[in-house]
Amino acid sequence: MSKSKDREDLIRVGSGTAMGGLMRHYWLPAAMSSELERDGAPMRLLLLGERLIAFRDSSGRVGVMDHRCPHRCASLFLGRNEEGGLRCVYHGWKFDAAGNCVDMPNAPPHQDYKEKVKAKAYKVAERNGLVWVYMGERAEAPPLPGIEASLLPESELQITFAQRECNWLQALEGDIDTSHFGFLHAGSVDPANVPEDNLIRWTVANRAPEYHVTDTDWGTMYAAYRPAMAGQTYWRFANFLFPFWTQTPQGAFDRVNSRGWVPMDDTHTMFVSLSWKGLPAARAALSNSRMLPGSKLTMDFLANTSDWYGRWRLAGNGANDWLIDRQAQKDGGIYTGITGIQAQDQAVTESMGPITDHDFEHLGPSDRMITRTRRRLLRAARALKKDGAVPPGVDDPDLYVNVRSGDFLANEKIGWREAYEAQTRAALRPLAQAAE
Numbered sequence: 001m002s003k004s005k006d007r008e009d010l011i012r013v014g015s016g017t018a019m020g021g022l023m024r025h026y027w028l029p030a031a032m033s034s035e036l037e038r039d040g041a042p043m044r045l046l047l048l049g050e051r052l053i054a055f056r057d058s059s060g061r062v063g064v065m066d067h068r069c070p071h072r073c074a075s076l077f078l079g080r081n082e083e084g085g086l087r088c089v090y091h092g093w094k095f096d097a098a099g100n101c102v103d104m105p106n107a108p109p110h111q112d113y114k115e116k117v118k119a120k121a122y123k124v125a126e127r128n129g130l131v132w133v134y135m136g137e138r139a140e141a142p143p144l145p146g147i148e149a150s151l152l153p154e155s156e157l158q159i160t161f162a163q164r165e166c167n168w169l170q171a172l173e174g175d176i177d178t179s180h181f182g183f184l185h186a187g188s189v190d191p192a193n194v195p196e197d198n199l200i201r202w203t204v205a206n207r208a209p210e211y212h213v214t215d216t217d218w219g220t221m222y223a224a225y226r227p228a229m230a231g232q233t234y235w236r237f238a239n240f241l242f243p244f245w246t247q248t249p250q251g252a253f254d255r256v257n258s259r260g261w262v263p264m265d266d267t268h269t270m271f272v273s274l275s276w277k278g279l280p281a282a283r284a285a286l287s288n289s290r291m292l293p294g295s296k297l298t299m300d301f302l303a304n305t306s307d308w309y310g311r312w313r314l315a316g317n318g319a320n321d322w323l324i325d326r327q328a329q330k331d332g333g334i335y336t337g338i339t340g341i342q343a344q345d346q347a348v349t350e351s352m353g354p355i356t357d358h359d360f361e362h363l364g365p366s367d368r369m370i371t372r373t374r375r376r377l378l379r380a381a382r383a384l385k386k387d388g389a390v391p392p393g394v395d396d397p398d399l400y401v402n403v404r405s406g407d408f409l410a411n412e413k414i415g416w417r418e419a420y421e422a423q424t425r426a427a428l429r430p431l432a433q434a435a436e
């Protein structure tokens, strides 16, 4: 296959595309439960290039459907969220959360054909504060994925959404590219100023790690490594999990953290971060990045609007050069001049343009995880299209539950797979603890 065909197959997510077909096999985290009020205003929702309306009915049930009314296509965004359903304001047809037409008041009773009309509605599930949508064709949707963080009770789960104005894959690839950390986020840090017991020391003492990269049941994994103090290796493990999840290497294996890069359309992505609130500070401290200048961990948002692209936009964006501060870049100790870890990632990935040009790239040894992940995605999407092979994790939700990532020091004699197993085994398991 040609490189440009590969690129098209990887990035396009609309109906009928290779990746769009793959994504439609999975449940997509689409909104926070708190975004939808009972009998509240319908919300515009963009998923996989489809313009949808989400609403919560009087009983609390969430409906997600094509925004066009199946009568004559007026937008249901304008609809009245009334007792038990959404009523189109054009001729008054009313639909329940499953898309059934339950009232057709502009037709005389003997000509009423509401039983024959159905809005194009998708299956919806809600769990622990997150609304999931299934856009696939199965009559019976597959089980919700066992993404570990998403199984935590709502009180223990931190959910953050942030929109990124670029293709889903280039946004995701920032999470599986460890060598950027020593530049983008920590390029101005002098290792001599980092306490010996802080693991960031090793990221900045050697900014050119080597890698092991492998396919896994859930997707792909890398282990970046560098020598640390005598007899020790500094490891950074991270994962890609089908179809758009990542787990990043900055922090302890005790973190229960997964990051979804949900395609809104080909050029906009909703970042969905799910993490455990209860990680004990002492276990988190070792590779605490709070000490980096300009590393604010929170995000600054613009107010949400009802526009298709109006949800969870960051204050720094392409129109204001991501709020870059040249003085801070020059002598303020902030390598980018941009404050905020997320804002820094946002700036570089958006700066590539809405869809990065794979022909213009020169991928090297530091990009092996990216190359491998692209290949794995392409293989799965094409096997699905050609032979109907169901992609990983769809029918096997438990595949995800025990997967972890993080950074640590280990005896240099320990092999990389062994080191991963040992860390994963020793990690805190809030779900298991809750069950005991």
Ligand code: FES
Pocket (backbone or CB within 6 Å): 069, 070, 071, 072, 073, 074, 088, 089, 090, 091, 092, 093
């Ligand atoms: S267009 Fe919606 S009821 Fe006519």
Ligand SMILES: [Fe+2]
Pocket (backbone or CB within 6 Å): 174, 180, 181, 184, 185, 341, 345
């Ligand atoms: Fe980053």
